[in-house]
Structure formats: structure tokens, C-alpha cells
Amino acid sequence: MRNYLSRIRKIKKQFAISEEEHFVAAPNGTHHRVFLSDSYVIRFRDDNPELLLREAQFLKQLDHPKIPEVLWSGKVNQIAAMVENRLPGKTMNVVWKTLPEIDQATIITQIVEFLQYQRTQTKEHVYSVSTGKKYKKFLDYLTDGMKQKIAGIKKLLVSKNSNKRME
Incomplete structure (x- = not known):
């Protein structure tokens, strides 16, 4: 968990995400490590980084109000990561x-x-x-x-x- 928190700190600095944005691990039901704040979702994929990067490319092609916008995807400390805006609502x-x-x-x-x-x-x-x-x-x-x-x-x-x- 500590490794993810240091990666999140790097991402927050890189994108000037407010220090008030506190990220917590998403509840069960995700395919990889997901961290949520009030405004953002950060996903990491250690086991299959190319899969997450392809997913980011796919999502970037779509323009729909029900699809979160991919703000950035790439690698942090050689681990694939994707930052999205968080849609309002509860976790399904x-x-x-x-x-x-x-x-x-x-x-x-x-x-x-x-x-x-x-x-x-x-x-x-x-x-x-x-x-x-x-x-x-x-x-x-x-x-x-x-x-x-x-x-x-x-x-x-x-x-x-x-x-x-x-x-």
C-alpha cells in the first residue's frame, strides 16, 4: 500500500491536484488497484500494464457524459497508471x-x-x-x-x- 501512496503523491504533484484531495482504496470489485477521491480516480495495473494503457486509449476515443474523462495515462515508477475525473454518485x-x-x-x-x-x-x-x-x-x-x-x-x-x- 505504501508504494501506491508514494505514486499517488507523485501524480498529485505532477497534475497540481490539491492536497485536500484525499485518496482511499476503492472497495472490492475492481480488477486492479483503484484509489478514489471526491474528484478523481487513479488506477494502477501492476500485473498487466499494457492492458490499462490500452483501456485508457479506448476511453479517450469516447465522448459521452456517462464515461469518465481520462485526464492522463502513463507510467509512475514503471507501473501503469490512469487518472480519470470521478463521476458523481456512489460505487455501484x-x-x-x-x-x-x-x-x-x-x-x-x-x-x-x-x-x-x-x-x-x-x-x-x-x-x-x-x-x-x-x-x-x-x-x-x-x-x-x-x-x-x-x-x-x-x-x-x-x-x-x-x-x-x-x-
Whole structure:
């Protein structure tokens, strides 16, 4: 934790982030080290730095009010980091179960609207943050992801069936 705090101090100095901005570790549910203040989110990725840097590049292409703006991405002490503005609200994985169904439905509707927005984007290409593979359209990306999941399920079923035959 101490290493992250020294990195956060460096980032705060580099971007003239107020000393009053206090960062705390995000609650569980994140894929890497995330620290939150009232105005900013700082994410670090020790295990796969290129993945975080690709994600930052992807997010920088988007212009949508529900997507945090990436203010900076790069390396601090050889560790990948990304600084974003923090959108107002509460952390979803903390409050979801306590929300009334009407609020959950509103959030799901907003997610669907965002996915529809993604489908209308006319960027040169869309790429998978996790694999780096490029697609001509967002729908191609979604289709490929589903094909991969289906192939994985088929492989699992074939494996189970061949194990049953051996018994």
C-alpha cells in the first residue's frame, strides 16, 4: 500500500491536484488497484500494464457524459497508471442490492442506452482492451466475444461427453 501512496503523491504533484484531495482504496470489485477521491480516480495495473494503457486509449476515443474523462495515462515508477475525473454518485457494487427495483431498472436502461451509443460510433476501429484485437464495428466486437464464449462452452461439453464415454 505504501508504494501506491508514494505514486499517488507523485501524480498529485505532477497534475497540481490539491492536497485536500484525499485518496482511499476503492472497495472490492475492481480488477486492479483503484484509489478514489471526491474528484478523481487513479488506477494502477501492476500485473498487466499494457492492458490499462490500452483501456485508457479506448476511453479517450469516447465522448459521452456517462464515461469518465481520462485526464492522463502513463507510467509512475514503471507501473501503469490512469487518472480519470470521478463521476458523481456512489460505487455501484456497494449500493446495488440496496437500491429499489425502479432505480435498478433506470440504471440498466442507462447501460442499454450506452451500448446503443457504442453501436453508433463511427471510429476507424474498435478494439478489445483485453486482447488488443481490432474490429471494424462495435457489433463485430460483441459478436466475436459471443462466438468465443460459445466455442468455450462447446469445448467444455465435448470434454464432459468424452469423459462420460470413458467411464
